[in-house]
Amino acid sequence: MTSGQEAALRGLHDRHATELWRFAMRLTRDPQTAEDVVQEALLRAWRDPELTNRSEAASRAWLYTVVRHLVVDRWRSAAVRHETAVDEVGERAVTDRTAEVLDRWLVTDALGLLSRQHREVIAAAYYEGRSVADIAGRLGIPEGTVKSRLHYGLRSLRLALQEKGVTAP
The missing domain is CATH 1.10.1740.10 (RNA polymerase sigma factor, region 2, helix turn helix motif)
Incomplete structure (x- = not known):
């Protein structure tokens, strides 16, 4: 120069x-x-x-x-936006479980509307994971009766949920 x-x-x-x-x-x-x-x-x-x-x-x-x-x-620039590079991705963020809690609340309310016999077999089958034979043995009723109560209990549960505004996917 x-x-x-x-x-x-x-x-x-x-x-x-x-x-x-x-x-x-x-x-x-x-x-x-x-x-x-x-x-x-x-x-x-x-x-x-x-x-x-x-x-x-x-x-x-x-x-x-x-x-x-x-x-x-x-x-x-990334520096102004306070972005930083990382070598490893951290743990996944905890998702909001509000929808899950509300779903459980709705199902619990709907189960309360069912008869004791229907609620009993649904809880044993779906919450405790028991087989039809196991439920029949515990309740002292035939397996066909367990299947019938499950069928009609689930149908009543679906109707109760529909009345609460829940629609099938």
Whole structure:
């Protein structure tokens, strides 16, 4: 760089640095960030040998454009958005179980509307995981009766849930 270009760039700095800092300050609202942006813009001007050949108005417009682009780039950067890279994905987030709790509440209410015999076989089969033969042996009734109570109990349960506004998927 020649001494004439260096003098022109110093003059550019002296004439525009304060105004550029104010402009960057309005955009960023952070003095340190505004200073960093102006410094980067002037460094780019230093690297651009054609800037000294432009008119004063063109040089000024170029500097303001560079400052604006640098601020936009900072806003878009991951560091500003507080994003960080990780090597491993952490544990999965705990899902909201509100729907599950509400479903259980609805089923419990609907089961309360069934007869004792129907509720008894449904609870044994679906909540305790017992087989038809096991339920029949525990209750002292034939297996066919267990199957019948399960069938009609589930049908009544479905109707009770429909009355509560639950629809089949």
